[in-house]
Amino acid sequence: MFEYMSLGALTKKFGAKEFPSPSKVWATLNKREKAIFDAQMLNKDSAVYKAVIAGRRAHHTLEHDDGSRDEFQEALLETYERDIGIDVDEVWAKEQGVISLKHKYRGKFDGVGMFRGEQTLWDYKKTNKIKTPSGLKKYLKQCSAYAIAHNEMYEESNIQKIAIFNIGGKTIEELSTRVFVYDLYPDAQKWLDDVEAYWSEVRSNATLPV
Numbered sequence: 001m002f003e004y005m006s007l008g009a010l011t012k013k014f015g016a017k018e019f020p021s022p023s024k025v026w027a028t029l030n031k032r033e034k035a036i037f038d039a040q041m042l043n044k045d046s047a048v049y050k051a052v053i054a055g056r057r058a059h060h061t062l063e064h065d066d067g068s069r070d071e072f073q074e075a076l077l078e079t080y081e082r083d084i085g086i087d088v089d090e091v092w093a094k095e096q097g098v099i100s101l102k103h104k105y106r107g108k109f110d111g112v113g114m115f116r117g118e119q120t121l122w123d124y125k126k127t128n129k130i131k132t133p134s135g136l137k138k139y140l141k142q143c144s145a146y147a148i149a150h151n152e153m154y155e156e157s158n159i160q161k162i163a164i165f166n167i168g169g170k171t172i173e174e175l176s177t178r179v180f181v182y183d184l185y186p187d188a189q190k191w192l193d194d195v196e197a198y199w200s201e202v203r204s205n206a207t208l209p210v
Helices: 007-014 022-029 031-041 047-064 071-083 133-153 187-205
Strands: 088-094 097-100 105-108 111-115 118-127 161-168 176-183
Touching: 007 097, 007 105, 022 031, 022 105, 022 133, 022 187, 031 047, 047 071, 047 118, 071 161, 071 176, 097 133, 105 133, 118 133, 133 161, 133 176, 133 187
Parallel strands: 118 161
Antiparallel strands: 088 111, 097 105, 111 118, 161 176
């Protein structure tokens, strides 16, 4: 339906190397939390490091529909397909780039297509335990950013739903799922406020010409 491009190709095409990703916006506006996270990632025995690595493995499994790495990844993919994938009517693209020239940011979404009969952009989230709605703030803004950019890039796109596909559990026996679906607004405005705050900070820290 749409001609998707990798994030690298989009960045080169539009000369948008200075455009931030949602992660960079978050890091810039939340320096203390970012410093704590970076410190935890230096310790391979930390719970944060182990959770991030597990999440990356799960992303690879779901992105490529490939659970052949080990028994846990195979069970994870089977759980996803049984509980969540059954409601995905169409997959338009996975892990492709989007860019907003209007708001000056870029990023790479997990997936987009038709979910439960509606245009939806979604994010895979593998966690040790199923998330609660209060723990999704950061991810909702991220998905909103991608949905806004997708609608801007593609004239026929009218994404009004964003979804978090959460798979929880450390072992095969613990695996469970929960799907969080939200209207694009008002989280879209929260994201736009953040990206504006990012550019305001960048401008205020820029070196003035002599």
